[in-house]
Amino acid sequence: MKIGEKIKNLRIKNSLTQEELANRCELTKGFISQIERDLTSPSIATLVDILEGLGTDLKDFFNETTEEKIVFSKEDAFEKVHEEQGNTINWIIPNAQKNAMEPILVELQPGGRTKEVAPHEGEEFGHVLSGTVLLHIGLNTHKVRKGESFYYKPGVGHYLSNPGKTSATVIWVSTPPIF
Template identity: 60%
Template sequence: MEIGSKLKRLRIKNNLTQEELADRCELSKGFISQIERDLASPSISTLFDILQCMGTDLKEFFNDETDEEIVFREEDIFVKENKDDKNIINWLVPNSQKNIMEPIIIELLPNGTSYVDTPHEGEEFGYVLSGNISVFVGSKEYKAKKNECFYYKANQPHFIKNRGKSKATVLWVCTPPNF
């Protein structure tokens, strides 16, 4: 476990500088800096003292329960436009690459395409919100239109393409994260 970054977050949450924390713990600022960058490991008793100076204990510090964010809002969405492929990708959940699945909304302009993804472990699901698309899995092409969905194992090259004359929009979920 990398305790350095966790200690740094706790120090900042407590509005302490490295020097203030070091003074409280009777340690050097340099040692606190090394611990936070995981260049040095404190003994259990030193870690206990550091945590005590920040109003917590070992049990609470090593408890990995965090407030899980459940609802994501419009301002959380990260958007990337690819003019060459004529697509716009909207990442709906920030940092979703650390999760088991990754949802996006991809907008494909006429003749727009997603990138060709190489075979990988996992599965992919898409729901066509508007327009008409072609889903390519291996050497096969499948058509899907508004209110239809697709689902496949990602063990062959795969991508989607808008063969229509108007924009197509697809909610696409990949596991593991791959976009």
């Protein structure tokens, strides 16, 4: 494990300069620089002080985390068909409910619609990949065509419908996750 590199990454993540971190730990900027470049190793007591200045502790610092998955394939997706509503929802990022935002791929058959989503905090974004949809937000309706996007704060009930004669596909992202 490269302790210096890990300290540097934590310092940057906390938006601290070497000098600010050094001041928090009553060390010199030069010493922090040497530690970050793995030119010297801090004593355990000094490492504890540095980690306190970075808002962590020895246990969390040395706890190896698993690599977070970044790229997802079609096999990772979960699909749910709602025949009665004429839609298919694809959760394209597995377990997205634990994230800050949740993207889905919605396929609407002609005359199909999504269920109405209750008002909630956050924001929603969508991009129409094919077809045309109607975005219903409260009493307002907005026509969104292929290549167009929508973005709104969902303070009222909302849903998508497909008034066309061909299917429509939309990438729809919600924060916080609601789907």
